[in-house]
Amino acid sequence: MERKSKSEILDKKRAQAQEGGGEKRIQKQHSKGKLTARERIHFLLDKGSFEEIGKLVTHRSVNFGLDKQEFYGDGVVTGYGTIKGRTVFVFAQDFTILGGSLAEAHAEKIVKIMDLAFENGAPIIGLNDSGGARIQEGVVSLAAYAEIFYRNTQASGVIPQISAIMGPCAGGAVYSPALTDFVLMTEQTSYMFITGPNVVKTVTHETISAEELGGAKSHSTKSGVSHLSYAHEIDLLNGIKTLLSYMPQNCEDNVPMQAYEFQESEKRPNLCSIIPKNANQPYDIKEVILGTIDDGSFYEIQKAFAENIVIGFARLAGRSIGIIANQPMILAGVLDIKASNKAARFVRFCDAFNIPLLVFEDVPGFLPGTDQEWNAIISSGAKLLYAFSEATVPRITVIIRKAYGGAYDVMNSKHIGADMNYAWPTAEIAVMGAKGAAEIIFKGEIKNAEDPEAKWKEKEDEYSELLINPYNATSRGYIDEIIDPQDTREKLIRAFNMLKNKAVKLPKKKHGNIPL
Numbered sequence: 001m002e003r004k005s006k007s008e009i010l011d012k013k014r015a016q017a018q019e020g021g022g023e024k025r026i027q028k029q030h031s032k033g034k035l036t037a038r039e040r041i042h043f044l045l046d047k048g049s050f051e052e053i054g055k056l057v058t059h060r061s062v063n064f065g066l067d068k069q070e071f072y073g074d075g076v077v078t079g080y081g082t083i084k085g086r087t088v089f090v091f092a093q094d095f096t097i098l099g100g101s102l103a104e105a106h107a108e109k110i111v112k113i114m115d116l117a118f119e120n121g122a123p124i125i126g127l128n129d130s131g132g133a134r135i136q137e138g139v140v141s142l143a144a145y146a147e148i149f150y151r152n153t154q155a156s157g158v159i160p161q162i163s164a165i166m167g168p169c170a171g172g173a174v175y176s177p178a179l180t181d182f183v184l185m186t187e188q189t190s191y192m193f194i195t196g197p198n199v200v201k202t203v204t205h206e207t208i209s210a211e212e213l214g215g216a217k218s219h220s221t222k223s224g225v226s227h228l229s230y231a232h233e234i235d236l237l238n239g240i241k242t243l244l245s246y247m248p249q250n251c252e253d254n255v256p257m258q259a260y261e262f263q264e265s266e267k268r269p270n271l272c273s274i275i276p277k278n279a280n281q282p283y284d285i286k287e288v289i290l291g292t293i294d295d296g297s298f299y300e301i302q303k304a305f306a307e308n309i310v311i312g313f314a315r316l317a318g319r320s321i322g323i324i325a326n327q328p329m330i331l332a333g334v335l336d337i338k339a340s341n342k343a344a345r346f347v348r349f350c351d352a353f354n355i356p357l358l359v360f361e362d363v364p365g366f367l368p369g370t371d372q373e374w375n376a377i378i379s380s381g382a383k384l385l386y387a388f389s390e391a392t393v394p395r396i397t398v399i400i401r402k403a404y405g406g407a408y409d410v411m412n413s414k415h416i417g418a419d420m421n422y423a424w425p426t427a428e429i430a431v432m433g434a435k436g437a438a439e440i441i442f443k444g445e446i447k448n449a450e451d452p453e454a455k456w457k458e459k460e461d462e463y464s465e466l467l468i469n470p471y472n473a474t475s476r477g478y479i480d481e482i483i484d485p486q487d488t489r490e491k492l493i494r495a496f497n498m499l500k501n502k503a504v505k506l507p508k509k510k511h512g513n514i515p516l
């Protein structure tokens with residue numbers, strides 16, 4: 001019998017690993033509109049940059065006939081490569097092998113590259129597509145998951161961690177993505193939930209589909225668990241590349257700067273015509289954002305969740321920044337539980353990774369009511385307050401219009417550590433609006449007046465004239481300068497440049513106790 005050469009044996013094993021769970025299962029994967037793990041890595045990384053680690057790893061289980069089902073790689077492809085020339089570590093679960101289920105060897109491969117990413121200060125990207133804990137391996141699978149969760153936590157704030165959900169992600173498996181910085185989902189082909197539709201039906205008697213319970217739409221609009229969702233896998237993979245372009249490699253790295261050629265003038269006259277004459281009329285804050293930043297550089301996060309606040313990455317003269325802006329088009333831009341939580345987490349991500357913060361403020365206050373109070377708006381508002389207060393990155397606020405009550409303090413005010421605070425001439429910085437204020441302070445006078453309506457209006461105007469403007473705050477130095485809207489971009493470019501070497505140390509402590 002002809003003996004195979006050593007390199008032939010290796011080639012055969014490699015080819016076998018490359019095939020994953022075999023042609024039939026690959027076809028099934030494609031028929032669902034999904035790419036395979038290897039195809040996903042191919043489209044994610046720079047061409048030819050992928051170095052695979054652990055290609056020939058196999059599981060060691062003999063339970064329930066598993067010893068007869070040996071696939072190289074054990075259902076996950078792991079390794080490193082580059083995206084736009086920068087090193088990243090990646091794991092992609094291979095649904096064609098035992099449903100991408102996670103067990104001992106599979107998890108060891110993920111843990112190995114997590115450790116490498118952590119020790120070498122580079123982002124880690126997980127492409128999740130898995131039936132969850134490998135049922136045949138029992139508690140070993142649970143232990144293996146926990147090894148991953150532990151590392152997610154240790155790496156939090158050290159290296160960016162990105163999770164793409166490109167298939168099932170159920171049970172405790174959802175906690176690794178939830179511990180990472182950004183969760184991206186594909187529409188119609190992915191879902192995340194603690195328990196699936198069958199258990200839901202048994203426990204709560206609700207009838208609901210997997211898509212409705214935990215699909216991209218639900219998590220992008222209702223829960224906020226998903227930060228970005230995409231119609232196609234390729235769009236998602238491109239989304240990861242865009243997202244990473246705003247981030248440093250790790251918490252000690254500088255924020256990315258793209259080449260930028262200064263114009264003769266950075267004035268933006270269009271900014272002067274956005275604010276309506278009537279202060280109660282809405283406008284789209286995104287016009288202010290887009291009118292200020294480098295063209296085409298806004299990458300919005302959690303676009304369809306808590307739309308009363310807008311968050312996202314952008315560039316200003318090439319420098320990455322994080323933007324937080326109240327949206328007067330939705331609920332008048334009020335701060336509620338979801339908006340506060342959304343903004344607080346984003347502030348903390350940016351601060352952890354040295355990304356300067358820019359706030360555009362137009363906020364009438366916090367949303368009142370039993371729903372908000374009983375669901376702890378106090379804690380959520382405090383969370384945002386805490387996040388801004390402990391952020392040491394350069395921080396700038398531009399008050400566009402309303403800055404009322406506690407929301408004025410919370411939205412990156414001078415008093416909680418913002419570096420530069422600007423206001424447009426349209427700014428209204430006060431405890432509350434003139435109408436409400438007049439009703440409270442002049443209650444008796446209005447009641448006893450011959451024409452109460454006219455009196456109320458007179459007192460409202462009086463209050464407005466005296467206190468609803470940017471001048472009181474400016475005279476006390478709470479606002480550094482009232483600026484012409486068209487100069488906003490230029491002022492911000494200069495100020496962020498001035499702040500580029502900012503160094504602030506927080507008091508020595510183990511860690512704070514953010515009101516979670």
Ligand code: HXC
Pocket residue numbers: 025096097098099100101130131132133134135136142145146168170171172173
């Ligand atoms: C072992 C699994 C598996 C699993 C799927 N497979 N899930 N093998 N352990 N958890 C295998 C199947 O046997 C099948 O093998 C192949 O993967 C594809 O599965 P299908 O069922 O044919 O695919 P599909 O119809 O697309 O359905 C996908 C699915 C379903 C919805 C994910 O497979 C399913 O419900 N799986 C079980 C999910 C589950 O209960 N997981 C445990 C959750 S608890 P062949 O050989 O036919 O290709 C959990 C706890 C984690 O994860 C806790 C962490 C702390």
